[in-house]
Amino acid sequence: MTAKASADIARAFHKLRVQARKEWQALKDSPKPQIFVGTATCGRAAGALEVRDTFRKLLAEGDIDAILTEVGCMGYCYAEPLVVIAKPGRPPIGYGYVTPGVAERLVKDFLLADDPCLEFALGAMEENELIPSILDQPRFKYETRVLLHHCGSIDPENLNHYIANGGYEALTKALGLSPQQIVEEISRSGLRGRGGAGFPTGRKWQICLAAPETPKYVIGNADEGDPGAFMDRAILESTPHSVLEGMAIAGYVIGAERGYLYVRAEYPLAVARAETAIRQAREAGLLGENILGSGFSFDIEVFCGSGAFVCGEETALISSMEGRPGMPHHRPPFPATRGLWSKPTLINNVKTLALVPHILRRSAQWHASLGTPASPGTAVFALAGKVVNTGLVEVPMGTTLRQLIFEVGGGIAKGKRFKAVQIGGPSGGCLPEGCLDLPIDFDRLSQSGAMMGSGGMVVLDEDDCMVEVARYFLDFTQRESCGKCTPCRLGTKQMLAILEDITRGRGTLADLALLKELAEVVRAASLCGLGKTAPNPVLTTLRYFEDEYIAHVTEGRCPALMCHDLIAYYILPERCERSCDACVGSCAVEAISPNRKRIKVIDQAKCVKCGTCLQSCPPQYSAVVRVSPPSLVPAER
Amino acid sequence: MVRLTIDGKEVQARQGEKVLWAALDNGIYIPHLCAIRGAEEPHAGCRLCFVEIEGRDGLVTACTEPAVGGMVVHTSTERVKRIVATVFELLLASHPVDCAHCLRSGGCELQRLARFLGIKLKSRRFRQLVREFPIDDSHPAILLDPNKCILCHRCIWTCRQRGIGALGYINRGFERRIGTFGDMPLAEVGCEGCEACAQVCPVGALAAKR
Structure with missing residues (x-):
């Protein structure tokens, strides 16, 4: 390419850029207040369109001169719908869990009056002297936004x-x-x-x-x-x-x-x-x-x-x-x-x-220079599951799983214990607590039995049964197998049948060996990546959580109290309150009735294990418990 | 032509010829169900023709591997036998083994392969997961029983090759089966009853009624 042609291209682009910068600067320098609503699918699912329409309506009705801009995903999916309001003289402030009612307050109290409604705020979007900034949150210490840099800050349709x-x-x-x-x-x-x-x-x-x-x-x-x-x-x-x-x-x-x-x-x-x-x-x-x-x-x-x-x-x-x-x-x-x-x-x-x-x-x-020598750059993860701050995060490769889950993700929700993290979707694997200090990169994850995959990351806590998790993912890949090659079409189906038997208490130790063998054959013999990786959730759970499989097959016990057929609901007589009938009314199949002492008892033959009684039992009693195996429920005296 | 060694026997093959055909042409049998000589690209779906090649890590399918001069191929190492046996047993576990009532019995390739591999037709290792699709008896010349089908693709290829294209795939995963456009009866989709599909069917999924 000649120097002249090169200069012509640069000139043509320069014209576009001057125009674009003018528009952007005008927006930045505008004396009008600005409202940014995140209206990507994640926001919409939480009601961002209603929030946007509320703003529109109120701005029009009150003849308020403000600029409403729709932006994409800001990454804090746990707090959707998200709104950022930038009012001249103040740092831009981010608001989470915005409802049409909150939007109304923001217009009346913040735009018209000057109360920034900090009770709804997540924090200021930049460092300042007045309002705590969300940048002080631990996640920003670890996050490096390259791909996501513009997500949520620019109008995707502009x-x-x-x-x-x-x-x-x-x-x-x-x-x-x-x-x-x-x-x-x-x-x-x-x-x-x-x-x-x-x-x-x-x-x-x-x-x-x-x-x-x-x-x-x-x-x-x-x-x-x-x-x-x-x-x-x-x-x-x-x-x-x-x-x-x-x-x-x-x-x-x-x-x-x-x-x-x-x-x-x-x-x-x-x-x-x-x-x-x-x-x-x-x-x-x-x-x-x-x-x-x-x-x-x-x-x-x-x-x-x-x-x-x-x-x-x-x-x-x-x-x-x-x-x-x-x-x-x-x-x-x-x-x-x-x-x-x-x-x-x-x-x-x-x-x-x-x-x-x-x-x-x-x-x-x-x-x-970003990330690790063998896996440079950043990795984007969709953090989901039992973690406090679900959402999109982007961290440099080499960040450890612990940092990602506990610092960026804010740890496990509801004070529960971390059990495993499922990385890489249905083709990935489940890694236990012992792997938390593993730096995230392509090669390390593969060695551990999981894989980078596309970047799904599902955090599991003590209430999740690893056999059931493996069954869930295999059920997915099995359905989504195209059916062209034998190991993927039939091998995953056989594996699924074994896992279903195990979660129902019908599995045997021989099944475990067969499961492992099948997993290895499906991995080695399948035609494409789907089949080659489909056994990963099974292989990793067998590797790291074999005790759970064994508890299922030898004791008929689900340690996480999750597998429907292996648990029973039981009301602890010493905790049940005589005067309370909350569970009796809540039971849809009339399986609960009081005994002579007015202690409530579940008729196990009628119980469908829906768990409503556990939900309805007032927390001061917490008398309803799940037990596994069901034989732990004492016979009624 | 290139020279390669298969199971200790030195054989000749055309440059680029797939190992499977090179072996078969020289009297060395490698199990296979879906391979079609002359197809533009290998289907590589049955996963039975695994071989081991010296210097290569994993097993490879002989139907996709071009013969290269100096290549040393082993068709029945322990690793190969174990994987092929498992894949074949998977097919059997989802095939209604009802040979006494099957039109194809005697000429069935599953029966032949079972003999070759030394595997009982009624395998006990896996759960019997048979499918229950309706049988299409609409056509005067052809009987289509998708439950027996092992999805080798040969009928579909042949039917298309003849410019008819009456057969295709329906559904995904375990529910995958051969069928017709819109799942219409075979008699209504332009099947001319040439029976070419029945001739290539390795099992009794497509059978000539005569």
Whole structure:
């Protein structure tokens, strides 16, 4: 590329950026109060749209001059709906658990009067002298937000917000470099695929760049199917342009003119926001013909997946795009040499693609300096389960599980004891307390039997039965197996049947041995990643929690008191209050009645173990308990 | 042509020919159910043709592995036997072993494989998890019993190869079965009754009524 052409591209982009910065600065400097409502799916599920509409209505009715902006996911999913209000003269303040009623108070007391309603506040969004800042929370000591940096702070449907914050600078820079230079930069950064397997991104790009056939394609994989994982969704809903920019750079590198963003149809908002972003980028000349006058043309289309978990696997994904059933096929050939329509196809997870602009804009060295030498950069986790602060977090690789769960996540909810953490979704594993000091990176997690996976992290406490957890995840993979290969289709079904028997007290020690053997065969013999990793939850729970399995099969006892068939409800006579009938009324099947001394007794033959009596027994008595095995319930005298 | 060694026997194969065909052409049997010679890409679904290749860590499927000069292949090491036996027993545990009433009995590839592997047809190691799909008796020439099917893909490939495409897949996971578009009766989806599917079916899932 000539110096003149390069300068022309820079000039074309400069024009866009001046405009964008003007708009962004005007928003920042505005004398009007500003309200930001997080309306990603996580917020919407908690009622963010009602909150937004309440603000709109009140602002219109009271003729209040304030700016209402919708932003994406801020990461504090436990406190949704989230609102940030920035009033001139005050630091921006974040509010959690906002309801339409709270919104009304915020308008009346804060916008109209000057009471910031600190009773609803999570904290100020920046350090200041007046109000405690949320940045003082332990999670911010550990969090390094790269991918999530713009999530929740910019309007995902406004291209200018993205450009004003450094967006599309990397693409502009890339257009002035040779594809080989970019591949080298990505390789130097040490970036590894964020879809789960951690394949070196630079190497994949190099293979695809070297593939002689044309045309080539780029696919952004957002077919996020793990239960409890929502990183890809949050990124597409909160900063869709970062994914598009990464895809355009990838297209330029490998010499593709078309890109497809594969998003599951269950993510309607992510699809809508991605489509809006594509349209805006086209209008601004950042996608489409002759991008920024560089001569490079690249366009992106959204492809909606139909919700098969297996379609996250790259060959199955490509099959489904070609109109065939979403079934994986044998690799090699890898998609990088023979993918969509049998042409070289670069397929990366959207998180990987969204990291590329950051690396090009800042430098490979910067990225390589984050995290650990073998797994540089940050990892985004969807923290879920029995942890206090559920939500999206981004920490440098090498952070320990303990730091992530107890510092960033705030520990275990309701004062319970930590038992295990399930990492990597249904393909991942359950790690016990002894693994808490394990630094999180691709290789360490694999060695421990779990895997990075896409980044789902479910925290389990003492009330969770590990056999049941294994059964739950296997039930999922078994249903989602495409059915093409024998071990995955039938092996997981056999394993599930064994686990079901164990949770029902019908398992034997021989079953445990068979389970282990099957798990190893399914792992070794399956065709694709789904089958190869499906046994992981079983293998890790067998490895770390074998005593629980043994208690189930030899004593008919569920140590966590979770497996329905292995527990019974019992009312402790010495704690039951004669004058109280709370449980009697609450029992839907009339299994509870008072005896001669007016002590309540459960008729075990009638009891359906719904647990309502335990809930209804007043806390000062706490007379209802669960016991396992059910034979512990003494016979009625 | 390349030279490779399979089970101690030196054999010749075309460059790029899959190990499975190289072995079969030289009289060395490797269990397989889904492989089709001439298919554009291997189906690699039955997972029975595992072999061990010196210098490689895990087992590989012979139907997907191109023969390379100097390659040393072992088809019946303990590791191979253990995995293949388990995979085959999984098929048997979900196959209604009712040979006395099956049109295919005698020519059934499951019976032949069981003999080769030394495994009883009525395996006791796993739970019997048979499927209960309706049998399609609508067609005058072909009987379709999806419960016997082991999903080898051969009928679907053959039917498409003939430009008919009456057969395809329905459902996922354990519920996966062969069927027709919209799950219509076989008689109503343009099946011409050529019986090619019944000829390639390794079991009695598709059988010619004559």
